[in-house]
């Protein structure tokens with residue numbers, strides 16, 4: 001029988017025999033460490049059937065292979081800090097597995113699969129959501145090198161994770177799939193690294209595939225990125241082919257950090273997580289000096305002082321050490337109670353030795369907003385706790401309290417994109433057992449206000465509207481603006497015509513089109529964010545048989561003719577259905593939503609008018625017919641005046657119901673209409 005355990009003294013979990021680990025106590029059920037079939041018994045987690053697939057478990061098994069290196073004497077010129085970046089699924093995490101194995105950080109079991117993807121949602125979806133750091137010791141020509149690697153996510157929604165990881169590095173491995181070639185996120189990630197002036201090593205992965213064409217990919221890299229093909233490394237991360245060459249190139253080509261141990265302590269806080277027992281665990285890159293357990297440190301941005309309780313390196317699990325030195329990447333726990341205390345991009349310094357803060361980086365910008373409510377209001381408090389905890393671990397989510405007449409108390413949440421939103425909700429459901437109603441996503445519009453009353457109310461002239469219900473009327477504004485994005489599409493040229501008409505239908509303006517090789521084109525389009533946020537990528541994928549890739553970046557705001565559509569049930573507006581659309585979409589959206597509402601609301605004793613309206617003008621209408629109760633059923637023959645009296649009474653009853661707007665709308669009707677299709 002095997003047990004998955006979490007010893008009290010360390011953050012490590014491992015699989016072992018009961019007798020080996022009697023003294024250990026489970027601290028908590030750690031994220032991602034529970035395999036299907038795992039259940040908690042007493043204070044132990046017992047794995048039933050399959051042994052736990054806990055990645056951290058395997059790493060502990062390899063602890064014997066860990067080298068003890070005296071970091072105080074470790075020369076900075078033998079440190080390399082680098083990130084692995086690529087388009088989604090091009091093999092970043094698989095390469096990270098091989099690098100961890102080859103440097104002895106984890107045991108070579110043949111079963112290591114995306115070891116650094118620790119969250120349950122990451123393992124289920126097979127994608128990286130959170131960047132992960134690992135410190136490796138590598139022997140090269142008789143010398144030990146310290147390699148700090150950061151595995152990053154590939155999806156556009158998480159590119160903020162990539163850019164902040166790059167701030168702790170001097171170089172990157174740019175992975176490109178030997179079969180798919182350069183894709184949209186390859187280009188986006190290349191430019192992130194290029195603009196940060198990092199050394200870029202192109203790595204062509206999956207050369208074992210039958211359809212691999214590394215020559216073609218090398219040509220693409222030469223043409224698009226202007227990197228000579230001789231600089232590319234060809235590997236198979238899956239089978240470990242040439243992976244050693246990658247390590248050699250890292251040592252040879254990526255420069256060491258310029259940090260000096262003699263300088264005062266100066267560190268960039270580039271990532272953080274929240275542990276309920278120990279508070280904030282901040283990942284830092286040291287740009288100078290050293291920090292020791294017990295030191296008093298200050299965060300430059302907030303000016304708050306903390307005492308370092310624990311620090312160490314990530315190998316890839318936390319391994320506590322006494323000190324961290326210039327050039328190293330590691331973690332500190334310093335009694336920060338809230339992730340907001342650990343502002344990403346902040347500079348840490350020693351209490352008595354203030355330093356010039358590092359440039360840092362701007363906070364993540366929410367691209368998509370949605371309302372979230374408990375399915376049952378009695379679960380509000382539990383859900384509030386879950387949202388707070390999860391938001392602590394994901395500082396790129398913005399949370400504001402919100403109230404809805406139909407759905408009760410809830411929140412308006414801001415996300416970096418739709419996948420980010422889905423991942424957040426999946427984590428709420430899986431990690432906190434919460435069930436929620438999520439409203440239709442909307443993008444942040446801007447309105448330049450004309451009405452002095454509104455300016456006073458909002459306390460500014462240009463307001464950002466994240467809740468369509470608060471969208472100001474046209475008469476009250478000078479103009480509306482909508483967020484724009486610069487989209488990059490890469491696809492085989494046979495699909496160019498179809499893609500162009502799809503983009504046109506999404507109000508996009510073509511900016512550029514180049515051939516990246518004989519058969520593939522790269523197109524640049526300026527899109528309104530609203531047009532790409534929901535289903536654009538799905539449509540693009542299906543029309544190109546899965547061959548097109550898409551990425552976008554923020555491109556500011558543009559003037560737009562926007563219209564607020566309200567939905568009414570028997571004349572009463574339903575606030576949470578209010579939608580903002582471009583004027584050209586108003587009629588089609590109004591009609592489609594009315595039809596969906598009609599399908600979702602059951603027939604009642606009176607007729608229900610479902611209307612879409614722009615101001616006082618109704619633009620679409622559906623009618624839900626009443627059940628006609630036969631009040632005359634018991635009147636056989638008889639007096640006509642009696643029949644008329646009964647029918648009049650029934651009509652009055654219906655009128656009264658309509659008048660008080662007593663439409664019974666089942667909760668799932670809202671969900672059906674609000675939910676994205």
Ligand SMILES: Nc1nc2c(ncn2[C@@H]2O[C@H](COP(=O)(O)OP(=O)(O)OP(=O)(O)O)[C@@H](O)[C@H]2O)c(=O)[nH]1
Nearest residue numbers: 088089090091092093094127128154206236237238
């Ligand atoms: N045949 C083959 N498959 C590979 C190779 N490297 C990775 N894969 C497979 O490609 C898929 C994606 O690999 P990942 O390592 O998860 O890719 P990733 O870039 O980390 O993905 P994201 O984190 O989601 O962006 C997995 O099914 C891997 O097994 C390789 O060298 N050869």
